[in-house]
Amino acid sequence: MIEQLLAYDRHLFRIVNDQWSNSFFNWLMPWLRNAEMWYPLYLFLILLVLVNFKKTGWTWILFAAGTIILCNFISSNILKENIVRLRPCNEPAYAGWIHVLVGYRPQSYSFVSSHASNHFGMAVFFFLTLRNHFKRWPALFFLWAFGISFAQVYVGVHYPLDVTCGALIGILIGYLAGRSFNRNYGLA
Template sequence: MFEQLIQFDHQAFLGVNQGMANPFFDWIMPLLRNRYFWAPLYLFLIIFLVKNYKQNGWICIVFLLITFAIADYFSASVLKHLFERLRPCNEPGFKDEIRLLVACGSGFSFPSSHATNHFGIAMFLITVFHQRWKPIVPLGLFWAFSIAFAQVYVGVHFPLDVTTGALVGCLVGYVTGTIFLTSYMHKTWNTGS
């Protein structure tokens, strides 16, 4: 069963990494996984929260940072060291089959911290804002998915790595978003004050 899962994961990886290869993806996917590419979005988010929600916006930013910290710590410092799965670009007997578009990295692969962190942030924002702004759900999920997909496309993670990272991140983001709403901001946030 476990060997079949790994074999399926390898096939799915090759389906994305090689089967979907095209010049546009070769250009855009390395950018999507680069944290600096998204810096304007993060800056916009900070300005938006502070301008529209003042002190409550700062509290929301603190919770976003807490969400990121928990997601990153749990994926990078706990799960990766527990499973110690090699990245596709470092796996003996497999690394010669892949198209590597970025530096491989020396860390472990499972789960993807990029996927965990970005799905955590997306789910936090969805949990907090979905009552006020319905488009946050598809936009947040598409944003996080595009980053996770890019990790597979460029050759540094398997699909199972990003899928597990997405699930862990969603759990973290939902919990921190729920704590933010119920413990600190429920009345204020939901009334629009």
């Protein structure tokens, strides 16, 4: 059963990375997954929370940072180092067709995606803690996390199962952090 799941995962990877390849996505996806491109958004959120919620805003920032740190630690230091799955960009069998759209080939292991874990963790935390104050726009964080996760597969550095499992870990951690923050502090 595991072998069938991994075969399906490899097949789906090839569809996304090879068959769906096009010039627009070849431009967009490397940009979308680039962490530095999102720094203005992170700064905006920090300022927005600090200006609107003052002292509780600092606690919110600590919880948000804790969410990211925990997601990253579990995905990078525990799972990747113990599951040891080769990234698709480093798989010799794919050399004839893979499209690697980043300027390097990451040498860390593939399972699970830290990008997916971190961004879904943030998306759930942001949604749970901000939704009562900023109407519907916090729901856009799910689209943002999905786009970044999809880009990881498209650019050739992760399999679909890597980002799916990373997303599930992030959702769980973001949910626990968001619920804990709302229960103990909340944004008034």
